[in-house]
Structures are given as C-alpha cells and as structure tokens.
Amino acid sequence: MHKIAVIPGDGVGPEVTGAAWNVLEALEVDLDYDYAPAGEQCFQERGTTIPTETIELARKADATLFGAVTTVPGQKSAIITLRKELDLYANLRPIKSYPGIDSFYSDLNFLIVRENTEGLYSGMEYYTEEGAQAIRVITRKASRRICEFAFKQAIKFDFNLITAVHKANVLKKTDGIFKDVFYEVAQQHGHIKTEDLYVDAVAMFMVTQPQRFQVIVTTNLFGDILSDEGAGLVGGLGMVPSANIGDENALFEPVHGSAPDIASKGIANPTAMLLSSVLMLQHFGEDFEACRLEGAIRNVLKEGKVVTPDLGGQSSTREMAREVKNKIDS
Numbered sequence: 001m002h003k004i005a006v007i008p009g010d011g012v013g014p015e016v017t018g019a020a021w022n023v024l025e026a027l028e029v030d031l032d033y034d035y036a037p038a039g040e041q042c043f044q045e046r047g048t049t050i051p052t053e054t055i056e057l058a059r060k061a062d063a064t065l066f067g068a069v070t071t072v073p074g075q076k077s078a079i080i081t082l083r084k085e086l087d088l089y090a091n092l093r094p095i096k097s098y099p100g101i102d103s104f105y106s107d108l109n110f111l112i113v114r115e116n117t118e119g120l121y122s123g124m125e126y127y128t129e130e131g132a133q134a135i136r137v138i139t140r141k142a143s144r145r146i147c148e149f150a151f152k153q154a155i156k157f158d159f160n161l162i163t164a165v166h167k168a169n170v171l172k173k174t175d176g177i178f179k180d181v182f183y184e185v186a187q188q189h190g191h192i193k194t195e196d197l198y199v200d201a202v203a204m205f206m207v208t209q210p211q212r213f214q215v216i217v218t219t220n221l222f223g224d225i226l227s228d229e230g231a232g233l234v235g236g237l238g239m240v241p242s243a244n245i246g247d248e249n250a251l252f253e254p255v256h257g258s259a260p261d262i263a264s265k266g267i268a269n270p271t272a273m274l275l276s277s278v279l280m281l282q283h284f285g286e287d288f289e290a291c292r293l294e295g296a297i298r299n300v301l302k303e304g305k306v307v308t309p310d311l312g313g314q315s316s317t318r319e320m321a322r323e324v325k326n327k328i329d330s
C-alpha cells in the first residue's frame with residue numbers, strides 16, 4: 001500500500017489530478033490517498049497558501065501528487081515551501097518524445113537532473129547602493145548528493161552517459177567545486193561514461209543534436225532553463241512531467257502551471273499529470289504498472305483521436321483520461 005497526498009491546487013490543477021486519479025484506479029497497485037489544500041483558493045479560505053497540515057500530510061505520505069497552484073503576490077509559494085520543507089533536492093525532468101505530437105524531434109529520450117536547493121536560487125538576494133546582488137551557493141554536500149542521484153538514475157534507466165553541465169571557466173570556484181565533485185562521484189561508477197560541458201554549449205547542442213544526451217546533471221538555475229528548453233523540444237507544457245525527490249519524500253507534478261486561461265473549461269491536457277504519475281509508480285518500484293500506464297498514454301497520443309484541443313483534438317480532459325484508462329488493458 002502506497003500512501004499518497006494529493007494536492008490539486010488551483011485552475012486546471014484539480015482537473016488534471018482528478019483525471020489522473022481516475023486512471024490510476026485502473027492499475028493493479030494499492031494506493032491510498034488524502035487530499036490537502038494549497039494555493040490561491042486555499043489562501044482565500046484559510047489565509048495561507050500552504051497550511052501546516054498540508055506540509056505534514058505530504059511529509060508522512062509515501063509520495064505527493066501536486067496539480068498546480070496560482071501564485072498569490074506577496075505570499076509564499078506552496079511548491080517552493082514543500083520543496084524546502086521536505087528537502088526535495090533533486091528535480092527530475094525526462095525529455096521524451098511521444099508519437100502523434102507536433103514537436104521538433106520525435107526520437108528523444110534523456111533525463112535532466114537539476115539540483116533544487118541552492119545555486120542562484122539560494123534566496124540570498126539583496127539591494128545594494130548600486131542595484132542588487134544575488135549570492136550563488138554551491139556546497140560539496142548538495143553537489144555530491146545530486147551527482148550521486150544522477151548516477152543512480154542512469155543505472156535505473158539503463159543510460160550509460162552522464163553530462164555534467166556548468167560554467168567553471170567563469171564561475172571558477174562555485175562551478176569548479178560542482179565539476180570536481182561530479183568526477184569524484186564518477187570514480188565510484190567506472191562503467192558509466194562521463195563528460196562535462198559548458199552550459200552555453202549544452203543550450204546549443206540541445207537544439208542541434210539533442211540525441212547525444214542521456215543524463216544531464218546540473219545546478220539549479222542552469223537546470224531550470226535547460227529543462228524548459230527540453231520541454232519545448234518534445235511538445236511543450238501540456239506534455240512534460242517532473243519529479244522532486246529527497247531522501248525521505250517525493251513529489252510529482254506536471255511542468256505546467258494552473259493555466260487560468262483554460263481553467264474550468266474541462267479542456268486541459270492531462271498528459272503531463274499522467275506522465276508524472278508514471279514517474280511516481282517508477283519511484284515506488286512499480287515498474288510493470290508504470291509501463292502499462294505509459295503504454296496506454298502512448299497509444300492514445302499515437303492514435304490522436306481522443307485528445308485535447310492543444311493536441312489538435314476536440315476531446316475534454318475527462319474523455320482523454322477515460323481513453324487512456326480504456327487502453328490500459330487493450
């Protein structure tokens with residue numbers, strides 16, 4: 001039995017989490033779930049974007065499925081708070097092509113592993129007399145655990161090349177440490193090939209020859225930018241899942257936001273949320289069920305008949321999710 005905290009959030013969040021949950025019920029995996037509020041509506045009702053009970057429920061759960069939240073200006077971000085509170089240090093973004101999708105490439109399968117807790121997003125940003133400054137924090141501890149995580153992912157998913165991405169020619173100290181730690185960790189995994197590249201070169205290679213990549217591991221800001229570039233390569237926001245993983249907790253969420261422009265219309269593409277559920281199943285070691293679900297999603301996309309308007313179809317979120325459910329055993 002896996003205990004899941006479900007945080008639907010705002011906008012299309014509840015629509016895609018509801019759809020995903022419906023599909024998950026068709027699998028042979030024992031899931032128990034509790035709902036918890038967060039986001040803008042939660043703020044209006046309870047005066048906080050992320051109640052303590054929500055954090056505690058996520059902490060006690062085996063995993064959290066997170067829809068999307070609308071930002072409330074001046075209030076803390078629910079997702080950033082969860083990442084911090086649960087020490088979800090690894091952000092994982094598979095960049096994978098699926099058939100039937102209008103995208104730049106149809107043959108991509110690589111993984112971006114982004115450090116989630118420090119770098120330029122350490123939260124240390126100050127006004128100065130001249131303007132402002134932000135502090136880029138790179139620790140050996142966080143670099144080591146993200147590199148170790150990347151090697152574990154490579155082993156788990158049978159990748160045999162890991163690319164460390166940095167800018168150590170300019171950021172000599174911070175990225176110097178990141179690069180050194182990467183090669184220290186690499187020594188323990190002699191059978192996996194390694195390389196390191198500058199982030200600007202990687203930004204170009206991701207456009208010109210993305211097939212060369214298998215696992216990319218990088219610091220927070222570079223990972224943030226490269227993973228959106230990756231999303232753009234395989235069909236955009238409605239398609240891309242993500243995982244935030246720590247030693248004790250894990251949270252799975254679509255890359256897209258709450259999409260207020262299409263909320264309540266019932267037309268949000270559920271694929272990113274469904275693929276996030278695939279990542280959750282893989283995290284639990286439920287590889288067979290993860291394959292069944294991913295196969296069903298792939299078939300629905302390939303046929304292209306029952307898909308949402310952003311994919312060129314005319315179906316609703318529910319209809320597309322139902323089609324995935326029907327395909328699970330067909």
Ligand code: ATP
Pocket residue numbers: 012016068069070071237238255256257258259260261262267268269270272310
């Ligand atoms: P937020 O502030 O919550 O991030 P946003 O509108 O800035 O919201 P997204 O929610 O990611 O950012 O939406 C960006 C665009 O992508 C919007 O036009 C939205 O309709 C579209 N979009 C996002 N998610 C989906 C989805 N699941 N299905 C279809 N279109 C989507």
